[in-house]
Amino acid sequence: MEETSIQRGDTPSGWPILDEAYLALRTAVRGVADGDWELPTPCEAWNVTQVVQHASGDQVGYAGFITGGRMPTEDPFAPSGKVAGSPVDLAEEAMTYGTSAWVTVEADAEAVPVPIPVPGGTLPARAAVAVCALDAAVHAWDIAAATGQPSTLRPETARALLAATRDVIEPFRGFAFATPVPPGEGDDDAAVLLRHLGRDPGWRPPAR
Numbered sequence: 001m002e003e004t005s006i007q008r009g010d011t012p013s014g015w016p017i018l019d020e021a022y023l024a025l026r027t028a029v030r031g032v033a034d035g036d037w038e039l040p041t042p043c044e045a046w047n048v049t050q051v052v053q054h055a056s057g058d059q060v061g062y063a064g065f066i067t068g069g070r071m072p073t074e075d076p077f078a079p080s081g082k083v084a085g086s087p088v089d090l091a092e093e094a095m096t097y098g099t100s101a102w103v104t105v106e107a108d109a110e111a112v113p114v115p116i117p118v119p120g121g122t123l124p125a126r127a128a129v130a131v132c133a134l135d136a137a138v139h140a141w142d143i144a145a146a147t148g149q150p151s152t153l154r155p156e157t158a159r160a161l162l163a164a165t166r167d168v169i170e171p172f173r174g175f176a177f178a179t180p181v182p183p184g185e186g187d188d189d190a191a192v193l194l195r196h197l198g199r200d201p202g203w204r205p206p207a208r
Contacts, residue, residue: 005160006126006133008107013099017160021133022095024140024152025055029091031149037087041146042203043139046079048146052087053079055139056094058115062132063094063101065113070097095136102129117171130164137161138197141190146205155189162193169197 011019029052037049046054057076064071074080083090105112111122116131123131140152169177178198184191191201 021136028143050079061115158193159189
């Protein structure tokens with residue numbers, strides 16, 4: 001797998017790429033206005049609340065596989081759209097749990113358990129954290145795009161995530177990711193990543 005800038009470091013989770021993805025997700029979720037939780041998103045079957053549920057459930061799943069602890073109480077791929085408390089609190093709790101799990105993962109770990117269909121059910125640490133960060137970062141973009149917020153996906157981050165996960169995500173085609181979207185003129189690294197994941201970087205919500 002291609003080397004990237006994904007390294008361990010002195011951050012809350014121990015992985016700067018994940019902390020950046022969490023910051024993006026936190027910013028996007030906190031930026032949702034009170035009346036916008038049911039807006040459509042680039043994940044066409046889901047509204048904003050459902051994307052938050054999915055993203056939160058995924059982070060809980062990664063943490064649960066690492067720690068052997070609790071797992072999502074709801075299928076992340078069938079989000080109900082109903083949250084007992086606040087979607088903001090749901091996301092925050094998931095990221096707190098994720099942070100506490102990833103800080104225990106050493107940079108040279110060769111077999112980190114992951115909740116995705118890869119041979120043996122494990123990935124080397126840098127690939128595992130990259131896939132986890134990819135999930136949070138891309139769903140942060142989904143939420144931001146759906147609610148008219150600025151993009152939370154930095155081109156440098158997108159470049160590192162694409163390099164680290166390009167091979168790993170192929171088994172997800174038709175399940176978590178759609179067919180790649182053809183490139184567009186003037187695409188930056190964020191747009192390249194989004195297109196690779198089957199998203200249109202120019203997606204905008206329908207007029208209200």
